[in-house]
Amino acid sequence: MVRRTLLIAALLIVALPTAAADRFITVASTTSTQDSGLFGHILPLFRAKTGIEVRVVALGTGQAIKLAERGDADVLLVHHKPSEEKFVADGFGVKRLDVMYNDFVLIGPTADPAGIKNGRDIAAALAKIAATKAPFASRGDNSGTHLAELDLWKAAGIDAKAASTGWYRSLGSGMGPTLNTAAGMNAHVVSDRATWANFKNRQGLTILVEGDTRLFNQYGVVPVNPARHAHVKARDGQAFVDWLITPGGQAAIATYKIGGEQLFFPNAKKESS
Amino acid sequence: MSDLTAAFASALVFGLDADLGRIVLLSLRVSLSAVAIAAIIGLPLGAALAVFRFPGRRAIVIAVNAMMGLPPVVVGLIVYLLLSRAGPFGVFGLLFTPTAMIIAQAILIAPLIAALARQLVEDMWAEYEEQLRSLGAGAGRALWTLLWDGRFSLLTVVLAGFGRAIAEVGAVMIVGGNIDQVTRVMTTAIALETSKGDLALALGLGIILIALALAINATAFSINLVLRERQG
Amino acid sequence: MSRILPLRLERVGYAAGGKTLVHDLDVMFEEGPRTVILGPNGAGKSLTLRLCHGLIQPTTGRIVWQGAASASAQRRQAMVFQRPVMLRRSVAANVDYALALAGVAAAERRARIADALEQTRLADLADRPARVLSIGEQQRLALARVWALQVEIVFLDEPTASLDPGATRAVEAIVNAMDAAGTKIVMTTHDLGQARRMADEILFLHQGRLIERAPVDEFFARPRTREAQAFVRGELLPI
Numbered sequence: 001m002v003r004r005t006l007l008i009a010a011l012l013i014v015a016l017p018t019a020a021a022d023r024f025i026t027v028a029s030t031t032s033t034q035d036s037g038l039f040g041h042i043l044p045l046f047r048a049k050t051g052i053e054v055r056v057v058a059l060g061t062g063q064a065i066k067l068a069e070r071g072d073a074d075v076l077l078v079h080h081k082p083s084e085e086k087f088v089a090d091g092f093g094v095k096r097l098d099v100m101y102n103d104f105v106l107i108g109p110t111a112d113p114a115g116i117k118n119g120r121d122i123a124a125a126l127a128k129i130a131a132t133k134a135p136f137a138s139r140g141d142n143s144g145t146h147l148a149e150l151d152l153w154k155a156a157g158i159d160a161k162a163a164s165t166g167w168y169r170s171l172g173s174g175m176g177p178t179l180n181t182a183a184g185m186n187a188h189v190v191s192d193r194a195t196w197a198n199f200k201n202r203q204g205l206t207i208l209v210e211g212d213t214r215l216f217n218q219y220g221v222v223p224v225n226p227a228r229h230a231h232v233k234a235r236d237g238q239a240f241v242d243w244l245i246t247p248g249g250q251a252a253i254a255t256y257k258i259g260g261e262q263l264f265f266p267n268a269k270k271e272s273s
Numbered sequence: 274m275s276d277l278t279a280a281f282a283s284a285l286v287f288g289l290d291a292d293l294g295r296i297v298l299l300s301l302r303v304s305l306s307a308v309a310i311a312a313i314i315g316l317p318l319g320a321a322l323a324v325f326r327f328p329g330r331r332a333i334v335i336a337v338n339a340m341m342g343l344p345p346v347v348v349g350l351i352v353y354l355l356l357s358r359a360g361p362f363g364v365f366g367l368l369f370t371p372t373a374m375i376i377a378q379a380i381l382i383a384p385l386i387a388a389l390a391r392q393l394v395e396d397m398w399a400e401y402e403e404q405l406r407s408l409g410a411g412a413g414r415a416l417w418t419l420l421w422d423g424r425f426s427l428l429t430v431v432l433a434g435f436g437r438a439i440a441e442v443g444a445v446m447i448v449g450g451n452i453d454q455v456t457r458v459m460t461t462a463i464a465l466e467t468s469k470g471d472l473a474l475a476l477g478l479g480i481i482l483i484a485l486a487l488a489i490n491a492t493a494f495s496i497n498l499v500l501r502e503r504q505g
Numbered sequence: 506m507s508r509i510l511p512l513r514l515e516r517v518g519y520a521a522g523g524k525t526l527v528h529d530l531d532v533m534f535e536e537g538p539r540t541v542i543l544g545p546n547g548a549g550k551s552l553t554l555r556l557c558h559g560l561i562q563p564t565t566g567r568i569v570w571q572g573a574a575s576a577s578a579q580r581r582q583a584m585v586f587q588r589p590v591m592l593r594r595s596v597a598a599n600v601d602y603a604l605a606l607a608g609v610a611a612a613e614r615r616a617r618i619a620d621a622l623e624q625t626r627l628a629d630l631a632d633r634p635a636r637v638l639s640i641g642e643q644q645r646l647a648l649a650r651v652w653a654l655q656v657e658i659v660f661l662d663e664p665t666a667s668l669d670p671g672a673t674r675a676v677e678a679i680v681n682a683m684d685a686a687g688t689k690i691v692m693t694t695h696d697l698g699q700a701r702r703m704a705d706e707i708l709f710l711h712q713g714r715l716i717e718r719a720p721v722d723e724f725f726a727r728p729r730t731r732e733a734q735a736f737v738r739g740e741l742l743p744i
Contacts, residue, residue, distance in 0.1 A: 409607060
């Protein structure tokens with residue numbers, strides 16, 4: 001008797017249907033948009049307007065692009081323009097559009113061992129970190145932030161990879177885990193502002209350098225090409241992309257704030273390459 | 274220490290949260306389904322390896338034992354490649370669904386259940402073999418008899434599988450995608466909160482997960498005890 | 506129904522691990538007398554029963570059941586082991602399991618179970634888990650299984666070796682009832698007293714060889730071989 005009851009209970013749990021909308025699209029995006037809480041803010045607004053549920057798989061930009069290339073997402077929303085343009089050029093995406101931007105910040109110990117606090121020149125700051133061999137934690141995961149960081153090292157004229165057994169640590173992790181590790185090591189780290197703003201385990205870390213134009217972080221959106229993957233939900237995906245660049249969608253992005261601070265700045269153009 | 278206190282506080286607060294309820298239910302649904310499937314495959318497989326004698330048996334036993342330690346991330350990756358739109362089973366559109374997570378966890382724990390069941394049934398077979406053969410039971414019939422007679426001990430095996438499934442994050446993260454309200458389970462939620470740096474909340478969720486595992490094990494143990502007393 | 510008896514062992518030998526454990530057994534088991542295989546530990550008594558029952562195959566010679574019925578011989582014989590193996594289910598279900606394996610129809614099984622449990626005085630314990638029975642009760646249940654199967658011949662391998670006198674008496678009574686009901690009894694023992702009580706004829710085994718076969722009175726009154734004489738006197742024999 002007990003056994004039968006248990007069996008039925010187990011079967012019920014197993015057979016329970018997923019409470020899911022019939023109409024949904026899958027968006028491959030980056031951890032920064034997810035972890036910062038932006039999607040939690042704008043997606044319900046989109047759904048209320050269109051009835052389309054957006055399921056977000058948050059990965060590093062490199063991984064997200066790979067996912068979309070395999071046809072496992074309907075829309076790509078990431079932040080590394082050259083990669084996005086290549087994605088379109090290779091025929092995986094329909095068209096790339098600017099959506100919004102924020103910026104990267106250089107985080108480091110409040111004690112500021114490299115002496116770079118309040119600097120405006122990111123290249124000079126990185127050069128000082130290298131010169132003083134102050135610890136630096138890199139994403140090392142081929143994400144948008146990681147690729148941006150590598151560009152910054154290049155601008156500083158430093159081969160950071162060569163120091164990867166010493167002060168430069170390549171973690172191969174997402175933004176959050178990298179910040180956790182950096183906090184533990186009291187290391188410098190390049191982060192997008194949104195993830196940092198929403199990050200709670202800061203310990204002895206603070207923003208040391210910000211505001212350099214080279215720290216600009218542009219997000220782009222690309223509908224996955226249905227010509228490449230026939231099952232792609234092109235119409236609903238396009239509806240999401242269209243909404244993001246409408247005044248309504250742009251306003252939704254602009255109104256997302258943490259502690260009064262705006263994290264993403266809409267900058268969609270009517271026409272974009 | 275204050276982190277721990279905060280963790281317990283958030284465990285209490287979020288215990289009443291509707292989102293959390295959904296996450297807990299999905300965790301249970303995914304892992305219980307996976308364990309059911311893995312048991313349906315693993316128990317007879319383990320018993321067969323214990324009872325049947327055939328060439329290559331030893332090699333299979335070693336392989337199954339080794340697969341007890343399958344890395345969840347690797348299983349996740351393989352299932353991802355299989356279920357991906359570009360993969361062989363892409364047409365079913367199972368990626369990023371609870372079904373995909375169930376498949377991955379079932380693959381992960383079936384070898385564990387098979388290996389432990391094999392050991393257990395083999396010991397029983399040593400005791401039962403002559404009697405069952407004397408009564409005219411063929412190997413197939415003997416297999417089911419041993420599984421039924423070993424049911425109380427085998428429950429522990431199944432619970433071990435459940436424990437591995439419910440605690441696993443690598444595979445469900447990859448094939449489920451940790452999609453809010455669709456494929457987010459306890460472990461992926463913990464990973465997410467950890468990456469947000471909200472360690473107290475992550476730990477709070479962890480405490481709930483542990484409590485859940487404890488409750489399920491305690492329930493199974495008590496039922497087992499009652500049935501065993503009644504049936505010997 | 507045609508009979509599977511008599512059972513003939515023709516020059517049956519059994520070797521394992523390079524050692525010959527049973528040598529050239531030439532024996533015929535016929536309906537009727539209770540046969541007790543007697544001998545010290547290690548004489549090959551258990552092996553002989555297992556060979557007869559088909560649990561192990563002879564390395565030389567052959568085992569022949571009677572003519573037409575030989576194909577179904579396995580279903581018309583049973584074995585009781587020194588330590589009974591009880592399935593984790595009720596007393597009645599243990600008997601039912603054996604009957605189901607023997608292909609007895611469900612309707613008939615119920616009657617046979619009731620009868621067998623009655624004969625072995627286990628009727629009151631029918632719903633008890635078999636594993637919580639005392640060892641004596643478990644051996645009676647093993648006999649109940651055999652009783653229900655209604656076999657032609659039963660092999661009993663030291664069935665009372667781990668039992669106290671009371672339980673031994675109960676088991677012996679059941680075995681005698683089986684005999685009375687027409688089942689051929691082949692039983693091993695190393696206990697002289699039990700052999701005197703239970704045997705109609707004695708097969709004396711030593712070092713894997715059949716040394717002497719005689720009606721029980723004759724065997725105990727006038728053992729012919731030196732080994733049997735020594736054993737009957739209660740002396741220790743070299744293994």
